[in-house]
Amino acid sequence: MAESTSERLARLLAMVAYLADRDDVPVAELAAHFGVPQAQIMRDVDTLWVSGTPGYQPDDLLDFSADSYDAQRITLTNARGMDRPLRLGPGEAVALIVALRALANLPGMGADPAVASALAKLTAAAGDAAEAAEAVALETADPALDAHVSRVLGTARAALAEGERVHLRYTSASDATTERDVDPLELLSDGEAWFLRGWCLLSDAVRHFRLDRVAAITRTGQDAVPHEVASTSGRVRPEQTLLQARLELTPRSRWVAERFGGEILAERDGAILVALDVADEAWLARLVLDLGPDVLGLEPRGLAESIAARAAAALAAYEEVG
Amino acid sequence: MTKADVRATVNGYSQASNDDAFERMFERDKVTLRELGIPLVTLTDDAHGDDIGYRIDLDGYDLPRVDLSPAEIGVLSVAAQVWDGAHLDLPARRALTKLRAVSPAASGELSGHVLRIPPPSATFDPLLSAIASRAVVTFGYRGATSSAPAQRRVEPWQLVVRDGAWYVLGHDLVRDAERMFRLTRITGAVKVGARGGATHPRVTGTGGGLGATSRASGSIGRTVGDDGAADVARVAVRPERAGEVRLRALAATPGEAAWSGWDVLELAVGNADDLAGLLAGHTDAVVVLEPPHLREAVVTRLRAAAGLATVGTATTGTETDPVSEPATDPATGDIQSSAPTTGEAGRG
Known part of the structure; x- marks a missing residue:
């Protein structure tokens, strides 16, 4: 991604402030700290070296130790008064505070002391700029599952950090509970639920496990082994399509198309027709049962019939016993 | 410094071949500085004659003292990735960079964690500033059940996330009632009125007046059935089944x-x-x-699903009952019944 001027300028100023407090910082450390490649750090230092205040005589310029530089280490020798850390702008404060609150509100994160203290310190550091963020209300974790997810997340996190294989008892969307060993790759969240992405030894493939469906997780004491997959996917949900469903919905269920990336094929009074790419039949069945009377029709027909048969069986259970 | 001083002495501006080019560069750079939070102030005084002087206000420049631990800067590093590619992404990452200037290296506690929350649309910014300045906003809005966008005038109170979607909560001045508007259904630009133009008392906070989501309506309504009597449900579960429901159980006993x-x-x-x-x-x-x-809400859903065996996605053929203007406004989250009416359930 091309870097914007403001982003680079923010980093150049931040590096000067950071280096003012430290001597002989390895380029690799700067690169890791500021999240950019080492070559970018070298370009940044080259830019800073010819920067300064108008006049641009040698004494007006930022200066670095050339000896350190040649050894891939950076020492700032003249900061020219540019080493003052810059406050957060209002837009910056809001963007980061809201993001951090979203993290804090995730299941299992509310009790994390570093999250709570980081939020308090960020809010204090942002000053007045933090006030605008108060007008943003985020979802809070489902209290019915928070304690459970918190335990699962804690174990998954420890196993991930230590490269350890875990054993899961997992209930799928179709209510099938299985036992399996998984080599954790990363923990993902879409702001509502957590997913463990890992190599599943039962299916011999990468799988995403929703932590609120993990009935039990234990560490095996065995090392996770490397697999021929990216350790980070960068996206929360897998992108795959098993089938394309067509749902005829009441207009008030338009959110289904908006939320799940469906396409509205037709629209008229009283009904919208939505095409939806579906990765999992069980997921679609759950959606249809959840929507209830807002689903006016469903294709493929075979799927509609199997959902209808299961619903009829459930109604029979109500009549039989209840 | 006056603009002329800047042009004469600051590196880079000599590249401007004429006044217009210089003005463009100067304006662009002012915008960048302000985006960065650098407090650029203008002065008119004797020293600058008729010109405007520009100065960076050093009193407003500094980040207040903040001591972040390695774990805290690690948490902020994960948070700053949340908006991946959206318009809040860049400011969040700049904020992180500024905090890194005064922080130790992050610890790896949250490494391997990726959080992406659905970003709000760009209407977030004008709405947020309207809330801060107590201004009235005007925008085009296409509700879930309306075929054409209509102009809305709203006193915004709060921006809210529910079920992965962003809403603005406020007082709808045309309907004279509290309403939620889904940001993705706002059409065109949001016009922000004068500061202090909003007069209705705010309702904020997620508790109290603002109930949980009525998902079936795709909007936010008050929780129905919260008469305080039935906070705990009892359900019978077949052995070895419904693992996901079991995880939520407050208590489990053998059935009798x-x-x-x-x-x-x-x-x-x-x-x-x-x-x-x-x-x-x-x-x-x-x-x-x-x-x-x-029980009724579940049975209603099951009945509807059981009826799906006999209907297709008939987009042609028999007319269904129009739902054009319901008594309540599901698009904007007026009070909704949690149990859909049987009138809708019987359709097909």
Whole structure:
């Protein structure tokens, strides 16, 4: 991604402030700290070296130790008064505070002391700029599952950090509970639920496990082994399509198309027709049962019939016993 | 410094071949500085004659002292990735960079964690500044059930996330009522009125007046059935089934009499709509014993689904009943019943 001027300028100023407090910082450390490649750090230092205040005589310029530089280490020798850390702008404060609150509100994160203290310190550091963020209300974790997810997340996190294989008892969307060993790759969240992405030894493939469906997780004491997959996917949900469903919905269920990336094929009074790419039949069945009377029709027909048969069986259970 | 001083002495501006080019560069650079939070102030005084002087206000420049631990800067590093590619992405990453200037290296506690929350549309910014300045906003809005956008005038109070979607909550001046508007249904630009133009008392906070989501309406309504009587539901669950429901159980006991062989779970109802959806999704593995409204909500869903065997996605053929203007406004989240009406359930 091309870097914007403001982003680079923010980093150049931040590096000067950071280096003012430290001597002989390895380029690799700067690169890791500021999240950019080492070559970018070298370009940044080259830019800073010819920067300064108008006049641009040698004494007006930022200066670095050339000896350190040649050894891939950076020492700032003249900061020219540019080493003052810059406050957060209002837009910056809001963007980061809201993001951090979203993290804090995730299941299992509310009790994390570093999250709570980081939020308090960020809010204090942002000053007045933090006030605008108060007008943003985020979802809070489902209290019915928070304690459970918190335990699962804690174990998954420890196993991930230590490269350890875990054993899961997992209930799928179709209510099938299985036992399996998984080599954790990363923990993902879409702001509502957590997913463990890992190599599943039962299916011999990468799988995403929703932590609120993990009935039990234990560490095996065995090392996770490397697999021929990216350790980070960068996206929360897998992108795959098993089938394309067509749902005829009441207009008030338009959110289904908006939320799940469906396409509205037709629209008229009283009904919208939505095409939806579906990765999992069980997921679609759950959606249809959840929507209830807002689903006016469903294709493929075979799927509609199997959902209808299961619903009829459930109604029979109500009549039989209840 | 005056603009002329800047042009004469600051590196880079000599590249400007004429006044217009210089003005463009100067304006662009002012915008960049202000984006960065650098407090650029203008002065008119004797020293600058008729020109405007520009100065960076050093009193407003500094980041207040902040001591972040390695774990805290690690947490902020994960948070700053949340907006991936959206318009809040760049400011969040700049904020992180500024904090890194005064922070130690991050610890790896949250490494391997990726968080992406659905970003708000760009209408977030004008709405947020309107809330801060108590201004009235005007925008085009296409509700879920309306075919054409209509102009809305709203005193915005709060921006809200529910079920992965962003809403603005406020007082709708045309309908003279509290309403929620989904940001993705706002069409065109949001016009922000004069500061202090909003007069209705705000309702903020997620508790109290603002209930849980009525997901079926795709909007936010008050929680229905929260008469305080039925906060705990009892459901019967077949053995070895409904693992996801079992994880939510406050208590589990073996079923008796007619429920012999089943397990009876107690569940916190919370949002009855959401719970009904979850339980209906488990079909014959779960039977709701009480409260009645939850049982009815689940049975209503099951009946509708059982009817799907006989209908297709008939987009041609018989006309269905128009739902053009319901008594309540589901698009904007007026009070919704958690149990859909039988009138809708019977359609097909």
